[in-house]
Ligand SMILES: Nc1ncnc2c1ncn2[C@@H]1O[C@H](COP(=O)(O)OP(=O)(O)OP(=O)(O)O)[C@@H](O)[C@H]1O
């Protein structure tokens with residue numbers, strides 16, 4: 001309708017959620033607006049306490065917004081009870097019913113929806129196959145492993161075919177290997193079912209590898225929404241740039257603007273092109289960021305920055321160079337290691353730093 | 366490598382620990398033997414003796430006590446007829462105990478739920494309030510209840526005062542009064558075990574059920590009740606057993622005529638001067654309780670396996 005390719009599945013509009021009152025008041029969500037598209041793997045990423053769970057609970061219906069509204073497929077559901085929303089949740093602790101078997105857990109939602117016995121049995125069978133748990137259908141949920149419980153929780157939430165599936169840090173209780181397997185499994189399930197997934201994590205790597213789009217949150221606000229590449233390459237705020245990956249921050253002065261790019265003057269006096277974020281206010285002093293792998297070492301006197309190598313750390317796939325800049329501050333470079341390559345530089349050596357074209361991004365704040 | 370001496374020292378220490386553990390059990394065992402098994406044995410023996418003329422027993426074997434539990438000797442027709450009075454008291458006792466248990470469950474379950482869903486801090490305060498009635502003597506509490514429900518009591522005065530009724534409702538000295546009194550007295554015995562179950566209940570499961578399209582009633586029925594059932598079973602047993610043998614409450618609130626088993630037994634040891642019958646009735650009560658428990662626990666188990 002508004003020109004976007006996909007329809008909006010869930011939409012939050014100016015949503016605020018305040019817990020407590022007076023001096024105990026906690027603003028868990030602060031004027032959050034976001035649209036999550038149909039059939040999208042959407043991730044809420046942010047540090048502990050930033051309001052991820054709160055937003056999820058508002059979408060699920062366990063809590064209701066203090067201000068603003070939540071819409072599901074265009075319908076305002078802000079105050080609808082959870083059992084009247086086509087939204088299901090995979091809980092962080094799984095919350096499986098301990099007095100039921102695996103199959104009964106998976107069938108519970110369908111049964112509550114009043115589906116026929118035959119339909120329940122068939123769907124449960126399909127779901128068991130989907131999460132590869134056929135062999136354990138009649139086990140009690142206390143008699144299966146953590147990873148298996150995770151699968152049951154997924155199947156239980158998917159069985160009623162909700163419009164939207166909410167997942168609150170579903171992988172955080174699993175060990176590393178199992179987590180990697182489940183990440184792939186989740187992507188497969190999302191692809192096969194075509195259901196919109198809203199996934200919560202505070203693990204940036206998990207967010208980058210799994211998501212179609214990511215919303216980065218901090219202190220109750222959504223700072224930036226975009227594809228993993230967008231978020232990584234074009235962070236619009238200091239928090240986003242800092243939270244995701246390693247970053248070099250440089251202070252600069254705006255020399256001129258041209259559309260979405262600006263000419264900026266670095267402390268060294270060199271002028272370079274940098275991308276501007278959307279909604280950027282006019283400012284003379286700005287901060288620009290550049291990722292460590294988007295610059296290379298150059299002979300002293302060449303490149304955009306000059307400095308002296310402070311130390312070199314070998315990581316196998318790449319080597320990190322920490323360079324003390326002549327104009328103050330430190331700059332980190334990450335260079336891929338060719339096989340059989342030798343150290344080309346030594347610690348204490350003066351070097352230049354050359355930026356890749358288009359590697360600089362201006363921050364909004 | 367352990368020295369042989371060391372190993373035997375270890376064994377000895379372990380054996381000593383086991384002995385200590387058993388020794389710790391001795392006082393409890395003594396109390397149980399003297400306090401429970403002993404009197405039971407005395408009762409069993411007395412039930413097979415002849416009644417003394419002024420109470421007590423004659424040491425002569427007789428089954429009269431047991432016969433009289435079910436039959437009464439009609440002195441006019443000179444024959445044994447069914448002891449209707451006893452049977453109706455049995456029936457009333459069972460009926461009132463079941464009603465009391467159900468009412469206690471009806472009031473106790475929401476109370477326990479309420480307490481279990483309070484913040485951790487205020488829970489203790491609520492539990493404390495629940496136990497307050499235990500501080501007062503049972504007799505005094507029962508008389509207080511009498512004050513509330515008698516014809517000139519609080520309930521009737523208020524109802525007449527607001528013009529809802531003209532004549533006082535006769536509650537005192539009825540089965541209703543007995544049931545009310547027993548519910549009041551035994552309610553904490555229902556609330557506490559249910560609360561103990563509910564405290565362990567993971568309330569996130571309620572959200573999970575809501576999320577899966579279960580309405581409030583269905584969440585209660587399909588998730589909460591099955592998981593707090595151990596507490597409900599324990600609470601029901603704890604209320605049913607003392608109800609069946611209740612003595613003070615039916616005596617005070619039921620007046621003389623609405624007797625329960627406890628009163629009937631007391632009568633035999635008092636005015637009735639028929640100790641063997643009293644003893645036989647006591648053992649009948651015991652058997653009744655055990656049979657009821659057996660059925661109840663069976664039914665409870667069947668209920669849970671039907672779910673699983
Ligand atoms: N029921 C509540 N009452 C009061 N404050 C709450 C409540 N729920 C959440 N909060 C507060 O709201 C803020 C956001 O909490 P939320 O659980 O959404 O964070 P989160 O991003 O999910 O964090 P985490 O990664 O640790 O799970 C926190 O400061 C939290 O203390």
Ligand SMILES: [Mg+2]
Nearest residue numbers: 052053054168
């Ligand atoms: Mg959370």
